[in-house]
Amino acid sequence: MEAAAVARPRASRWGNALERQGVLASVLVAPAVIFIAALVGGPLLLSVYLSFTNATAGSLSGKWVGTENFRHEWSNQTFQDAAWHTFLFTVLSQVVVLLVAGLLAHALLRSFPGKWILRFLILLPWAAPLPLSLMGWKWMFDTSYSIINWTLENLGFVSKIDPPQWLAQPRLAMGSVIAVHAWRLIPFAVVIFLAGLASIPKEVDDAAAIDGATGLKKFAFVTLPLQLPIATVALLFGIVFTATDMAVVYILTQGGPPPSFSTEMVTTWSYKTGIESGSLGPGAAISLALLPVLAVVAIGMLIFARKREVT
Amino acid sequence: MSNAFREKSLSYLIVGPFAIVLAFPFYVMVITAFKNGTEFYDASATPYWFKQGPTLDNARFLFDNTPYTDWLENTALIGVAVVGITLLLALPAGYALARLSGRVGQSLGVGIFLTYLVPPTLLFLPLFWVISRLHLQDRLLALILVYPSFTVPFSTWLMMGFFKTIPQELEDAARVDGASRLKTLVRVIFPISLPGILTVIIFSFSLVLNEFVYAFTFISSTAHRTLSTGVYTDLIRGDLPEWGAIMVAALIPSIPLALLYNTFLDRFIAGFTGGAFR
């Protein structure tokens, strides 16, 4: 680490300290790395091992079956549907988040009376512990007592007997799950965007004004490009959060509704197979499908962000 | 119409509706929290207001029939401890990675981020096995030990980006004055990075609060549960969720936290001035 790492213009100045810096750096990074290796790396390896066995019902060992789990599970239609749903879910919710958060962050830049309160309202979905706010949503979507349906019924837009079933009709269910997930991520994205916007140096602002770029032009040619690195990172985190988190789907629909299970995601399907049905090996194999895809996406986006950095 | 006025009204037009939509579920929660239980099944009672007047029965049910205060305490305790551990691990690591330019630093950084891609559904069984070997099951310590595994990568990343914005010259100046490396860190760098630290605190805390799978697996006895699991497991009686009590339980942490975040938001944003995510 010491030798290859640092190439600075002040190399001679730091000559002596190079070694010390390297040592210090290792010391500083070590605890975090060790911790992560132990608590993520270790169990991950165990899970990978499991995916090659036929372990069942919670016991952490089983007979080696090679790639059979992968072959069997990845060719399963339910899994393939789940993969597609995960993709849809991730992409659509992120699009909504980006658009809304971008807009909101922009509008929140300047001060206006009442901004503090409005901002408070916007932050609420993020501040509330997720499983609790999901209960709120479940109540709002309830098959019998949904406030949304009550409103629509009393306004005469839908029938009292057969109102829209937000979690029981396939397309609506997917829409609801996407909406709730976006709802939960928007405040987080707004904050990140606000930070990004605030970081645009004033000189750039002034320069744009001088060049006559205002309003939409400014947004398109100045703000957007400068926002790109942050937006990319925000998008990346959003994608990862969305693809690997099963709370929203699990609590709202459990991957239903039958028969199409339109909201079944890779995470919930893995959970059902591995835990609820006791087939650990196959469950691990399903979950592992996410890793390479996300890794590729992550690395790709990181490279993109790095290239686009405006200094 | 002046430009400023037009921009202000534009802001209202955009922020207003979204704020209402985002906060609407909380309005429903508030009404439900204080609604009389019999009104739930009364089709003539509007869900937007109280037919029989607000009642504290649901809150009373929550506090009398469940160890809700225990859950609050547990969550707070875990939150503080995990934030502490995260700061301890992520701050130095973020700094080191920020200064460690070149491929090693970058690949380590990316490597740390990649741990994020592993879903908890994959890890929770092996982790539970580890926790039991350590005889920590049903102890809050188990969560305190495991949660940093997802707060640390994220926070390291945040701090890495943040430290990169601190010009090298600042450190060099301190070194020239004869300060040792360590002293520079403590006396010069960390005070400046207070907004970044604030960020880590807020983000880590919110990650802890939202976590469900691990909390559910490692903690089994009711009294040791956290907010996210206790409400879900103890207030839904299979046949009938206690909606009123659930909503009370949901509101109690949400509102203060939102107030807190809102208060610190400006400072936190100020910390990013300079482009943290470079």
Place this chain on the structure above:
Amino acid sequence: MASSDDPGRREGRYDRRELIRRAGAGAAAVGVAGSGLGQAFYGPLRFKGRDLSGDLTIIQWAHFVPAYDQWFDNTWIKQWGQKNDVQVKVDHILNTLLPTRAAAEVAAGQGHDLFFQLSPPAQFEDQVIDHKEIVQEVTRKVGKIGLVGKKATYNPKTKKWFAFSDNYVPDPVVWRRDIWNGVGESPATWEHVRRAAPKLKAAGHPLGIGQSAELDSNMALMSFLMCFGAYVQNEKNQVVLKSKRAVEAVKFMADIYKRGETDEIFGWDPSGNNNFIYSGKGSLILNAISATRTPEDRKLPFADDLWIWPIPKGPVQRKGFEHVMGCYQIWKFAKNKAAAKKFLADLEINYSQAFTASKFYNFPSFPGAMPFSKIRRATAADKHKPLGKYGILTTIAQKYTVNPGYPGNANAAFDEMFNKFLIPKMFAQVSKGQMSAQDAVNAANHDIQAIYKKWRKLGKI
């Protein structure tokens, strides 16, 4: 916790030596007469000499009749704990989360001494003890286990009792007589139901036979299959779903859906069909009596119009599964197996108390613990209208209730199929017009056979 040095405590209960003496002289009568705490206590010679001190940890569901948990937590375990010098702790969790919890405890090799499941947990056979000691003990005191309980918790292939079932719950239909009267019908047979469906829906009160991925739908639809003479497995535990009768059943239900139900039946959880009735909208559901007890408790205006009938008769027979079945398991790694065994034995032997506390929800798996005659007397004394409505439960229990897996027995493959909700999926595919009935049945049959093959390979069937 009891201290044996405390003289005041000694007086209220039998000293162990005295118990054994009395047991030798015919303790049964003495036990029934009851101690001051009103509790029959059979001093089991079987567990004699085993040290019963220490802790006993139990995990079970949050009962759909809250009164049961109140009795269990505040009365039963306290009394039993005092009598046996054991500190009993019970955790309640949401029933849908029990399988996860169990898997986690097995993975860790640590957990509760007694683990409760709502359906026969055959998948954990290897991780639990053989429960035959408890079965034998209870048999000696109150008689044999019922057929339902036996076929649900005994694996004839491995000859192991992989769980101890304390109770099962008969599954009636709960229907709104006022609404049905209004359209001049009653749910005597499934044909009646189909006929009434469009009329009920037009009156604004559709039917509610769930086709969701949850427990109630599972039970209702599998019972429905049986009424048509279709089964998932036969007595030899072979998959026989692919049959003309299954196709007929699926088509029939799809017809009922089209004529008389709405889409919400696809999005329910266990509380969904209950809420459907409580809101006043629903006209019929298949559910245990928690669906009538709650309206009574909450004084809903139509509580007296809710009638309880057996499952409607199909073209072949009238038959249903139990709604849920309580099955306790003791892990091989449980710390206090002796206390766990005795706890279960005592609970079952004294089941009349549990039965009453559950407001007739829990029927004992060992019928001798609360004979049907006694049950009939209890239900007749219930004051809710229409008077005597709960009496039908005994008929349902005796004549129309079978174990999951009937005519075979409950096994891990059946359990897995159950947990994956393959049957509701099959019905929903046809109801929603996604597949033809024959295709759906074939597909389900294919999936289920794969599951059976796997478990057969593991030697469990």
